[in-house]
Amino acid sequence: MYNFSLFINYKKVTNQLFKMQFLKSLKNFSRDNSGVTGLETAIILIAFVVVAAVFAFTVMTTGLFSTEKAKTTSQAALTEASSSFILKGSVTATCAAGAGPLGCKKDLAPVGVADEYVESITFTIALAIGAEQQRIDDESVFAIHYFDENNDFRTSGDVPRQGIVTAVAITEVITGSIPGVLEGGDSATVTVSLNLNTGKGGGAKPIDDVIHLGAGQKFRIEIISPKGGTLVVERTLPKNLTRNMNLQ
Numbered sequence: 001m002y003n004f005s006l007f008i009n010y011k012k013v014t015n016q017l018f019k020m021q022f023l024k025s026l027k028n029f030s031r032d033n034s035g036v037t038g039l040e041t042a043i044i045l046i047a048f049v050v051v052a053a054v055f056a057f058t059v060m061t062t063g064l065f066s067t068e069k070a071k072t073t074s075q076a077a078l079t080e081a082s083s084s085f086i087l088k089g090s091v092t093a094t095c096a097a098g099a100g101p102l103g104c105k106k107d108l109a110p111v112g113v114a115d116e117y118v119e120s121i122t123f124t125i126a127l128a129i130g131a132e133q134q135r136i137d138d139e140s141v142f143a144i145h146y147f148d149e150n151n152d153f154r155t156s157g158d159v160p161r162q163g164i165v166t167a168v169a170i171t172e173v174i175t176g177s178i179p180g181v182l183e184g185g186d187s188a189t190v191t192v193s194l195n196l197n198t199g200k201g202g203g204a205k206p207i208d209d210v211i212h213l214g215a216g217q218k219f220r221i222e223i224i225s226p227k228g229g230t231l232v233v234e235r236t237l238p239k240n241l242t243r244n245m246n247l248q
Helices: 002-029 034-081
Strands: 084-092 106-107 115-116 118-125 144-147 152-156 165-174 187-194 218-224 230-235 244-247
Touching: 084 106, 084 230, 118 218, 144 165
Parallel strands: none
Antiparallel strands: 084 118, 084 244, 106 115, 118 187, 144 152, 144 218, 165 187, 218 230
């Protein structure tokens, strides 16, 4: 015969052990935060990635903007510093006909000094590579600076007040699609007419006085355009003047 009391007691003990084991497991589960910690770590990592991506985008955008701005500034500065014009061919000087087949006219200075003088300087200009087209049908848009050992004269191209420079004429030689505008492939001659003596002698030269450009002298002509840098023409005259001189 079976001992039912022993079986019942065994079942009670087994149920009690199962309950204890279940409660222990439940207690351990409530204390185990490994899953929660992993989820928090993932959230923090994602936040770091998002912040780093936003920061990198901001830095890249700022860098690209700064680079583009620096490029634009550099190009503007280069354009402003570079002359819009270049010289083409030679620079020539002429004087009025004087005695003999090649002789130049002499300037009868107020103090009795008579010597030969240069009447005009002529040269050809064209647009520099990459330069913007320039209007040349109105000389007044240009500024002219003439300098030699005796004269320092500044004026606009239409020469409202005469000094050593009496006139500036710009004539288009090769005309492009727009007459009066110097474009790529066009060229124009510039003739600067010079004055005779208005006074010569000892002592300081009056502010409006002119001493003509004579033999062996060095001169400098600057043409300052509205856009771009300055074209400089600088030459030295020969010791003996002739009616037409090629100044190398």
